[in-house]
Amino acid sequence: MAPEALQNVHLRRIWWALSTPSFLDLPDSAHYFHDDQHRALIAELLAKQDQEGAxxxxxxxxxxxxVMGRYFEQLILYVLELDPHYEVLAANVQIIEAKITRGELDLILYDKQKDQKRHWEVALKYYLQVGEDGNHHNFLGPSRRDFLGRKMEKLRKLQxxxxxxxxxxxxxxxLKSELFLKGELYYPWAKNPILPDQAQAEATPYYFLSLNQxxxxxxxxxxxxxxxKKPDWIxxxxxxxxxxCLSFSELEEELETEFQRIYRPQLIAKMMENPNSLKEEKRYFIIPEGWPNSKTANN
Known part of the structure; x- marks a missing residue:
């Protein structure tokens, strides 16, 4: 099913989350669909939901x-509640000791087809490659506060x-603990991408570049x-x-204004015009001059 087949934006984001591969191929990755029949069933369920988009x-x-991460969890929870293959046992389960929260589990499910209880940690991440090899610490979030390596350590050691x-x-x-990790990795434009360790071969590579490029x-x-703007990244x-939508000159002006306001890459979409609509053709992060090394990380 093509995403634009769904009119409702939340349902389109759900289908993307379920049908797009993670950017990492991990032994503990959570795979939503059991088989092609299950995939077709969810496509049908979402199409029926789309008839009542309001x-x-x-x-x-x-x-x-x-925040976008929590909203993404709610998208997954929404489809799980519709799906006859799963039963949601609990969401956002806190572990409290001596009135102190020691941790929180995102989702606890019963997989009816596998007769198995599963614990999913749900993560939606976007990273730009800033190093010279595939080490996960060379993939940096747009805000410069989050590295893929740091996130993976937290998920593996704590979550x-x-x-x-x-x-x-x-x-x-x-419980079988698994990671439901989705998102996108961005590589320097006009260079051969250096894939991360444990890269998912089926994941689409994206690119970042300067406004001049x-x-x-x-x-x-x-x-x-x-x-x-978030959550339209999803x-x-x-x-x-x-x-x-903007012309190219309007885009330049808007980006220059935004870079003055906040020193952070901006995600843009090149749109393709169809009858009565515009559809994303390509997407890029546009980085401000000198990023990620200039200015303070709090900007």
Whole structure:
């Protein structure tokens, strides 16, 4: 199913989350679909939900405003509640000792097909390669506060082992801990990408470049662009509102203004015009001059 087949933005993001491979091929990766039949069933369920898009919107609008990572968890939880192959046993389960929270498990599920209880840690991450090899510490988040290496260490050493805590074992028994990791990796433009250790061969490589380099790719006459704000990073962007998009000169102006406001890469989409809509054709992070080495990391 093509993402644009769904009109509702939340459902499109759900389908992207389920159908897109993780950028890492890990032994403890969580794979949502059991088989092609399961995949087809979820496509059908989401298509039915799409017929009542207003109800889907109301569900997510009723939630307290959340950072993108928490919202992504809610997308996964939403489809799990619809899916007859899974039963959600608990979400955001805190481990509390002496009134101190020692950790939190994202999702605890019962996989009916496998007759197995599973613990999923859900993560959505975007990283840019800033080093010369595939070490995970050479992949940096746009805010410069988060390395892929640091995130993987936290997940492996702190988050996944939470299923072995006595409180969790007493409540849920033995759990298979897995990582539901999605997102995108970005590589320097015009260079051969140096893939991370444990790279997923099926993952799409993306690129980052400076505004000056972008001028080498496009000119004023070449299409329309959108600057993507969270949570529109999730999945391919699609809009019926052409006023959301910018000419190349407008894009330049907007990016220069944004870089003055905050020293952080901006995600843009090159849009392809279709009858009555615009669909993302390519996406890039555009980096400010000198990034990631200039200015303070708090900007």
């Amino acid at each position: 109800k889907v919107n109301a569900h997510f609008e009723a939630q307290v405003p959340q 996944l082992p939470l299923s072995d805590h006595p409180q969790i074992k007493a409540a849920y028994g033995d 972008l001028k080498e790719l496009y000119s004023e006459s070449q299409g329309r662009f959108c600057i993507l 999945g391919s962007y699609f809009t019926k509102n052409s006023s959301e």
